[in-house]
Amino acid sequence: MMQWIVKFLILFILIWIERLIPSHLSNTGFIPDLVLIALIAWLPRQTRAHGMVAGFVGGLLQDLSSPGLLGITALAKVLACAAAGSLPKGRFRHQTIWIILAIVVAGAVQQLVFTIVLRGYGASGALIPLLRYGLPQYFVTIFYAGLVGIFIDYRSGSGVGN
Amino acid sequence: MKRRIDFSSGSIWRDTAVLFITAGIALFLMSQNNSSWLMPFKRVTPEIFSHLEAPARDxxxxxxxxxxxYRLARALADSALVGQWACEALLENQRLRVLLDLKERALPELIAAEIIGRAVPGRPGRVHLMTNSRLKISSNCAIITDVGLAGRVTGRAGNYIIGQLLTDPAIRIGARIQRSRVQGIVRWAYGNVCIMEGVSSGSDIIVGDRIVTSGQSEIYPGGILIGYVLNVESKRKGLFKTVSLRTAIDFNCLETVMILLDSKDSKGPIE
Known part of the structure; x- marks a missing residue:
């Protein structure tokens, strides 16, 4: 229970940071998806089900922090965590590689969900503007996820699944 | 025989169940996005985040x-510097305008000169003047400003003219009270204060009277303002009054003067 409270607080703080200092985190003006990075970084240490629940909570918090379509980020995060959790964890010596791979998959799934749902919902009919913001954010998120992976490798000195 | 679904850690069944439940809730929330029961949450939660951000933004x-x-201090310093330059230019412009007006008013040939330094160390009453005029300036020419009498020319040192101001202890000027025509001799006392000597004890002098050059001197033309009576002291058994006067010119701020070329007692050109 305590572990979930800590995770909730961390997600809350990350959303707070995302809202607070967007211009300080990225020179390009695109904010990395800190919540997704945290969810992916937690995945190797927990089951996929736990990852999906954490993704749902984090996504719902993100939805609640802005007056947009409620539930869309929750759905995207759940599916992203499910996809990333399906990746084999024991085949990589360094966590950095796994985290980057997982964030590539999870980010792609998330962008796909956003695109499909928003087009289906009619909130954004045009695909190009959606990708124009989504793709740079996707790559910025991958970049920051790589940095997090390097940090985790530096701290633990162990491979994924060991 | 019943088949049991394994919900233990890492079970595919559990993962699938969690996926369906969470995705289902998310889809349900999306379908209810515009429902009235969700509106309070959608309105309140962004406000809560905004309130939490406010202190951190500060x-x-x-x-x-x-x-x-730092940027503002530098801009302020720049502005202050520009302001000082502008103020200096404005004051100089005002002085020159007044001097020009004085020149047009009547007085004979006047040459503008600038005080560039003390001629004798420790004696602020002796100054070096510099002028661009090619006219030959005689010794004993009076030095005036738009306000009043400043002193006289005593000679030349190289390219500079030496001036003796009212603040020089050696200077003596024939003067009179403009109102009552009482005469006396003015000499420097201290600062911008002079003393008028030789005034008989029965003379009509009151504080604030204007003191001008008497015109009986061979150096200074008559009627040039010297200063204003500051104090009048009469000794009980004395024959004379001691009259203190404040000079019309503030010699601490004196920068530009005019040399009056046709003073009565110009002793010929000095080279």
Missing amino acids: ILKAGKLRDEN
Whole structure:
């Protein structure tokens, strides 16, 4: 229970940071998806089900922090965590590689969900503007996820699944 | 025989169940996006986040205050410098306008000169003057300003003219009270204060009277303002009054003067 409270607080703080200092985190003006990075970084240490629940909570918090379509980020995060959790964890010596791979998959799934749902919902009919913001954010998120992976490798000195 | 679904850690069944439940809730929330029961949540939660951000935004702004302070201080210093230059130019312009007006008013040939320094160390009453005029300036020419009498020319040192101001202890000027025509001799006392000597004890002098050159001197033309009576002292058994006067010119601020070329007692050109 305590572990979930800590995770909730961390997600809350990350959303707070995302809202607070967007211009300080990225020179390009695109904010990395800190919540997704945290969810992916937690995945190797927990089951996929736990990852999906954490993704749902984090996504719902993100939805609640802005007056947009409620539930869309929750759905995207759940599916992203499910996809990333399906990746084999024991085949990589360094966590950095796994985290980057997982964030590539999870980010792609998330962008796909956003695109499909928003087009289906009619909130954004045009695909190009959606990708124009989504793709740079996707790559910025991958970049920051790589940095997090390097940090985790530096701290633990162990491979994924060991 | 019943088949049991394994919900233990890492079970595919459990993962699938969680996926369907969470995705189902998310889809349900999306379908209810515009429902009235969700509106309070959608309205309140962004406000809560905004309230939480406000103090942190203030702190982040405070971090930039130092740079902003530095930038503003530099801009202020630049502005102050420009302001000082502008003020100097304005004052110089005013002085020159007044001098020009004085020249047009009547007095004979006047040459503008600038005080560039003391001629004798420790004696602020002796100054070096510099002028661009090619006219030959005689010794004993009176030095005036738009306000009144400043002194006289005593000679030349190289390219500079030596002036003796009212603040020189050796200077003596024939003067009179403009109102009552009482005469006396003015000499420097201290600062911008002079003393008028030789005034008989029965003379009509009151504080504030204008003291002008008497015109009986061979150096200074008559009627040039010297100063204003500051104090009048009469000794009980004395024959004379001691009259203190404040000079019309503030010699601490004197920068530009005019040399009166046709003073009565110009002793010929000095080279």
